[in-house]
Amino acid sequence: MSEPTNPARSGQEFEQDLNRSDARVAEFEVQNHTLLDRIQHLLHNNPTLVPVIVLVLSLVAFGLIAGGKFFSAFNLSLILQQVSIIGILAAAQSLIIITAGIDLSVAAIMVLMSVVMGNLAVFAGVPSGFAILVGLAGGVGAGLMNGWLITRVKLPPFITTLGTWSIFYALLLWLSGAQSIRGQDIDTEAPFLKFFGASFDVGGARITLSSILMIVVFVVLWYMLNKTAWGRHVYAIGDDKEAADLSGIRTDRTLLSVYGLSGFICALAGWASIGRVGSISPQSFYEGNLDSITAVVIGGISLFGGRGSIMGALFGALIVGVFRSGLRLSGVDVLWQVFAIGWLIIIAVAIDQWIRRVSA
Amino acid sequence: MTQTATPVVQARGIVKRYGHVTAIDHSDFELRAGEVLAVIGDNGAGKSSIVKAICGATVPDQGEILIEGKPVRFTSPIEARDMGIEIVYQNLALSPALSIADNMFTGREIRKEGWMGKYLRMLDKPAMEKFARDKLTELGLMTVQSIKQPVETLSGGQRQGVAVARAAAFATKFIIMDEPTAALGVKESRKVLELIQDVRARGIPIILISHNMPHVFEVADRIHIHRLGKRLCTIDPKDYTMSDAVAFMTGAKEPPAQDAA
Numbered sequence: 001m002s003e004p005t006n007p008a009r010s011g012q013e014f015e016q017d018l019n020r021s022d023a024r025v026a027e028f029e030v031q032n033h034t035l036l037d038r039i040q041h042l043l044h045n046n047p048t049l050v051p052v053i054v055l056v057l058s059l060v061a062f063g064l065i066a067g068g069k070f071f072s073a074f075n076l077s078l079i080l081q082q083v084s085i086i087g088i089l090a091a092a093q094s095l096i097i098i099t100a101g102i103d104l105s106v107a108a109i110m111v112l113m114s115v116v117m118g119n120l121a122v123f124a125g126v127p128s129g130f131a132i133l134v135g136l137a138g139g140v141g142a143g144l145m146n147g148w149l150i151t152r153v154k155l156p157p158f159i160t161t162l163g164t165w166s167i168f169y170a171l172l173l174w175l176s177g178a179q180s181i182r183g184q185d186i187d188t189e190a191p192f193l194k195f196f197g198a199s200f201d202v203g204g205a206r207i208t209l210s211s212i213l214m215i216v217v218f219v220v221l222w223y224m225l226n227k228t229a230w231g232r233h234v235y236a237i238g239d240d241k242e243a244a245d246l247s248g249i250r251t252d253r254t255l256l257s258v259y260g261l262s263g264f265i266c267a268l269a270g271w272a273s274i275g276r277v278g279s280i281s282p283q284s285f286y287e288g289n290l291d292s293i294t295a296v297v298i299g300g301i302s303l304f305g306g307r308g309s310i311m312g313a314l315f316g317a318l319i320v321g322v323f324r325s326g327l328r329l330s331g332v333d334v335l336w337q338v339f340a341i342g343w344l345i346i347i348a349v350a351i352d353q354w355i356r357r358v359s360a
Numbered sequence: 361m362t363q364t365a366t367p368v369v370q371a372r373g374i375v376k377r378y379g380h381v382t383a384i385d386h387s388d389f390e391l392r393a394g395e396v397l398a399v400i401g402d403n404g405a406g407k408s409s410i411v412k413a414i415c416g417a418t419v420p421d422q423g424e425i426l427i428e429g430k431p432v433r434f435t436s437p438i439e440a441r442d443m444g445i446e447i448v449y450q451n452l453a454l455s456p457a458l459s460i461a462d463n464m465f466t467g468r469e470i471r472k473e474g475w476m477g478k479y480l481r482m483l484d485k486p487a488m489e490k491f492a493r494d495k496l497t498e499l500g501l502m503t504v505q506s507i508k509q510p511v512e513t514l515s516g517g518q519r520q521g522v523a524v525a526r527a528a529a530f531a532t533k534f535i536i537m538d539e540p541t542a543a544l545g546v547k548e549s550r551k552v553l554e555l556i557q558d559v560r561a562r563g564i565p566i567i568l569i570s571h572n573m574p575h576v577f578e579v580a581d582r583i584h585i586h587r588l589g590k591r592l593c594t595i596d597p598k599d600y601t602m603s604d605a606v607a608f609m610t611g612a613k614e615p616p617a618q619d620a621a
């Protein structure tokens with residue numbers, strides 16, 4: 001440390017006592033007095049805790065209400081299977097929402113690419129593997145188109161994807177002639193398209209490959225988001241894009257990669273959906289966009305960006321599945337399932353707002 | 361101070377307009393090797409604007425910038441950073457939800473050695489955390505509970521400390537600090553002033569924007585006085601008093617006839 005020689009230039013008078021001052025660094029007292037404060041801090045540090053608790057509680061509750069029918073290995077694996085497609089879409093949606101964006105076109109990309117795969121493999125006689133590759137590449141292209149409009153033309157994500165949702169939907173109606181491709185035709189012409197519909201039994205559970213795909217997608221994305229520089233950048237952009245720019249992140253390039261990857265995952269969901277549904281229907285998953293957002297929000301990922309773990313979206317999708325299954329097995333009318341999901345969304349957003357108000 | 365050496369930064373006739381507002385109005389700027397150059401001026405004089413133009417955060421409308429004699433035209437702060445130029449922004453430019461360690465390494469993360477880093481691109485978090493902890497300790501700013509703590513849970517002064525530590529740790533050419541002590545306590549300000557002197561001792565020049573005259577007069581080798589979007593004059597703090605400097609800055613007194621200083 002260079003000791004200033006000239007006393008006139010050695011700082012202000014009141015600083016002269018600094019050397020004698022207490023050299024200890026400030027010791028932080030944990031000042032979270034109330035239980036509520038502590039919970040708020042805990043949730044702030046672990047945003048996935050809420051969906052995990054809700055999932056466990058709802059499993060227990062429906063287990064008690066609906067009994068063994070609900071809690072059987074078979075029913076639980078069925079729930080996993082039922083949420084797999086929306087779950088994969090929710091993974092794609094999470095990526096976008098973490099960057100403080102939103103993608104209304106995810107389900108349209110998914111169905112469009114399943115139609116592309118089906119048309120090529122079933123009607124054009126293209127080998128299934130190649131048809132699938134084209135579909136996956138198409139998904140990347142559709143995602144990049146969203147990303148390009150958002151980063152280069154600088155349009156807001158909501159409006160951009162509202163537009164591309166219509167565009168992709170019109171394209172898929174045109175390509176499919178508004179007709180479904182029947183399951184039998186797929187079985188005879190291109191059975192590989194139904195790959196993710198295959199299942200195997202363990203214990204009393206029936207595990208479908210689409211469920212495994214969903215889990216793999218989440219684990220891979222979790223790794224990318226938490227263990228790589230790319231993932232840290234995705235969070236930083238969602239947090240404060242300008243700060244991210246200034247601190248040396250190529251924000252537009254990263255955003256473009258996020259949209260491209262998200263489109264790829266949607267196309268993957270499109271392939272898996274063929275096995276899951278058994279046919280290719282242009283009318284399927286019309287509400288998939290909103291269902292994916294529901295799963296993300298219930299999973300505690302902030303719509304304002306930069307906060308929440310991708311695993312939350314998996315739990316969010318599972319919570320929706322558990323509620324549907326549990327209420328159905330308890331003999332409750334479908335309309336109350338919709339009613340319950342609505343409240344879950346509102347409560348999840350309210351909790352997110354509350355957590356964000358955490359005092360520094 | 362070697363007067364003959366090429367200046368580290370030489371800017372001429374810089375202009376930057378935001379709509380009707382002219383933030384920089386044909387301003388010159390010069391930073392010499394090994395010096396601490398203080399930049400003072402009223403609020404809105406354009407101090408932040410001119411340093412942002414120098415480090416690539418904004419692209420000036422007119423004018424030329426030479427770094428060590430070579431003309432540059434940065435279009436992004438990344439380009440300046442690749443040359444070893446670091447800046448502590450007035451608004452800090454940190455990502456609130458990310459940890460201290462993540463923030464210190466944004467855009468220059470360290471990957472694990474071996475295949476995990478090469479193929480799986482896995483970050484070496486322990487190494488980054490150790491580095492961040494060491495740098496903050498050097499600054500006497502390890503008053504934080506954990507290096508993994510998100511920046512938004514830090515106090516304003518602690519955040520400023522993180523931004524200063526980040527710049528000091530990585531700069532090799534020069535550092536710009538835009539009001540680095542504005543939110544700091546007496547003790548922490550002193551640490552930053554000591555750090556500035558350390559960095560100068562390492563031969564790295566510093567541009568220090570500050571409203572705190574005692575601090576400016578303590579560490580600066582020269583003072584650049586900015587007024588109404590341009591450099592009014594530069595003075596040697598040994599030749600003038602603080603009240604002179606304030607008088608020039610506010611327009612209460614005519615600046616000295618500009619010599620080579």
Ligand SMILES: Nc1ncnc2c1ncn2[C@@H]1O[C@H](COP(=O)(O)OP(=O)(O)OP(=O)(O)O)[C@@H](O)[C@H]1O
Pocket residue numbers: 378381382383401402403404405406407408409410450
């Ligand atoms: N991004 C921007 N958009 C519009 N106007 C801007 C922008 N940045 C700066 N300005 C304007 O440029 C002028 C100079 O601003 P600048 O931030 O450089 O001042 P400053 O000297 O750093 O002031 P302070 O001491 O308050 O930090 C101000 O009139 C400001 O309103």
Ligand SMILES: [Mg+2]
Pocket residue numbers: 407408409450538
């Ligand atoms: Mg400023």
